[in-house]
Amino acid sequence: MIWPSTADVVIAGGGVMGLSTAYHLLKKSPGLRVVVLEKGPFFGCGSTSKAAGGFRHQFATEVNIRLSLLSVEMMERFSEDPGAPLAMHFCGYLFLLTRKEDVAAFRAQVALQRRLGVPTEWLDGEEIRRRLPMMRLEDVIAGTFCPRDGLLSPMDLVNGYASGARRLGGHLFTDTPVTGVRTRGGRIEAVLTPAGEIATPILVNAAGAWAASIGRMVGVELPIIPYRRQYLVTTPIPEIPPDFPMVIDFAQSLYFHREGEGILTGMSNRAEPPGFNEQLDPEWELVHMEAAIARMPLLERAGVRARVVGLYEVTPDAHPILGRVPAVEGFYVVAGFSGHGVMHGPIAGLLMAEEILDGQAHTLDIAPLRWERFALAGRSAEYNVI
Ligand SMILES: Cc1cc2nc3c(=O)[nH]c(=O)nc-3n(C[C@H](O)[C@H](O)[C@H](O)COP(=O)(O)OP(=O)(O)OC[C@H]3O[C@@H](n4cnc5c(N)ncnc54)[C@H](O)[C@@H]3O)c2cc1C
Numbered sequence: 001m002i003w004p005s006t007a008d009v010v011i012a013g014g015g016v017m018g019l020s021t022a023y024h025l026l027k028k029s030p031g032l033r034v035v036v037l038e039k040g041p042f043f044g045c046g047s048t049s050k051a052a053g054g055f056r057h058q059f060a061t062e063v064n065i066r067l068s069l070l071s072v073e074m075m076e077r078f079s080e081d082p083g084a085p086l087a088m089h090f091c092g093y094l095f096l097l098t099r100k101e102d103v104a105a106f107r108a109q110v111a112l113q114r115r116l117g118v119p120t121e122w123l124d125g126e127e128i129r130r131r132l133p134m135m136r137l138e139d140v141i142a143g144t145f146c147p148r149d150g151l152l153s154p155m156d157l158v159n160g161y162a163s164g165a166r167r168l169g170g171h172l173f174t175d176t177p178v179t180g181v182r183t184r185g186g187r188i189e190a191v192l193t194p195a196g197e198i199a200t201p202i203l204v205n206a207a208g209a210w211a212a213s214i215g216r217m218v219g220v221e222l223p224i225i226p227y228r229r230q231y232l233v234t235t236p237i238p239e240i241p242p243d244f245p246m247v248i249d250f251a252q253s254l255y256f257h258r259e260g261e262g263i264l265t266g267m268s269n270r271a272e273p274p275g276f277n278e279q280l281d282p283e284w285e286l287v288h289m290e291a292a293i294a295r296m297p298l299l300e301r302a303g304v305r306a307r308v309v310g311l312y313e314v315t316p317d318a319h320p321i322l323g324r325v326p327a328v329e330g331f332y333v334v335a336g337f338s339g340h341g342v343m344h345g346p347i348a349g350l351l352m353a354e355e356i357l358d359g360q361a362h363t364l365d366i367a368p369l370r371w372e373r374f375a376l377a378g379r380s381a382e383y384n385v386i
Pocket of ligand 1: 037038039047048052176206208209231308312341342
């Protein structure tokens with residue numbers, strides 16, 4: 001592809017956020033010169049391809065619930081817009097609660113979710129044990145289930161938005177890192193790469209766990225911190241029914257869902273130090289699998305089919321940073337989705353396109369997600385981080 005020496009918008013990062021933003025920009029404004037620069041060898045090679053594939057409405061804050069409602073609707077129409085296949089399975093998320101304080105917090109969340117139109121059900125311990133006979137759940141006090149939650153293929157989103165953006169004239173490059181940004185008089189002027197520079201008035205930072213480094217290139221501090229997360233997928237376990245939900249032992253940050261005919265299980269190490277290490281942590285795998293087998297003894301008989309390690313991109317309140325950054329004219333951020341971003345990729349890209357082309361995102365009020373909030377006190381944090 002011919003190198004574009006000028007563009008209307010350059011997007012740094014070719015994960016779900018960068019590609020959804022590119023597609024929605026081009027759909028809203030055909031003919032716009034949009035360039036996506038991905039440093040890795042394929043689109044989605046950062047966190048997006050590592051994601052466990054869950055989507056849920058069961059969040060603690062109104063803005064996250066609204067992002068899910070809008071995004072899931074968009075995903076259900078994916079075969080028309082952008083016009084590509086997307087594997088989705090509405091198997092539900094079932095949260096297991098074992099601590100009294102979580103029961104109280106989840107009661108309030110369910111009320112909020114229901115007020116916003118999410119059909120989350122409250123389950124008592126007996127009902128949960130009845131639904132999941134293959135699990136050991138004696139200590140579970142209560143739980144929640146939402147049948148509108150489920151599983152999707154993250155790379156279908158990437159491929160759908162990439163081919164949609166290309167079809168609409170976008171210029172998409174892999175193996176092309178953004179290495180610097182030139183500003184003049186407080187405005188974006190050009191993006192620098194080893195392949196050459198691109199003059200542009202607008203730079204969108206969609207670099208996921210690496211977004212802070214792009215921020216530093218323009219002198220903007222972005223509180224987005226990388227944390228290693230890992231999971232494994234087992235060989236087939238015939239006892240797991242096809243409608244097995246995503247099960248989350250909230251207190252342990254331990255999760256299970258059906259993947260092929262096996263189980264995908266992960267557990268977040270809350271003592272993990274920040275950093276870009278993407279090597280498997282075998283000691284943590286032992287801790288994780290001991291907890292996983294205690295919950296689901298069937299796992300003891302299964303083999304390991306795959307192991308995946310990737311990075312969460314975590315902000316101080318576990319909400320993304322979305323929208324323009326007023327400190328530098330032409331600088332926009334769509335990053336920091338704190339380990340649950342794939343599911344919000346569709347709506348985040350649309351909101352970014354509105355922010356850039358219409359002056360302000362309007363499908364949803366993104367005030368709680370703007371970068372400026374970190375200067376303000378009293379923001380509300382997401383409780384349901386897994
Ligand atoms: C183990 C694990 C499980 C997860 N499970 C789920 C889940 O079940 N559901 C869910 O919704 N989310 C999940 N997530 C979170 C989800 O993967 C992320 O929130 C989402 O992928 C973020 O998308 P992104 O486009 O911002 O980031 P990325 O996909 O990481 O894309 C950013 C891209 O920017 C590129 N880049 C970085 N620096 C530069 C540069 N200088 N120049 C050019 N390109 C650059 C990177 O190579 C990368 O490809 C999980 C994450 C992990 C690690």
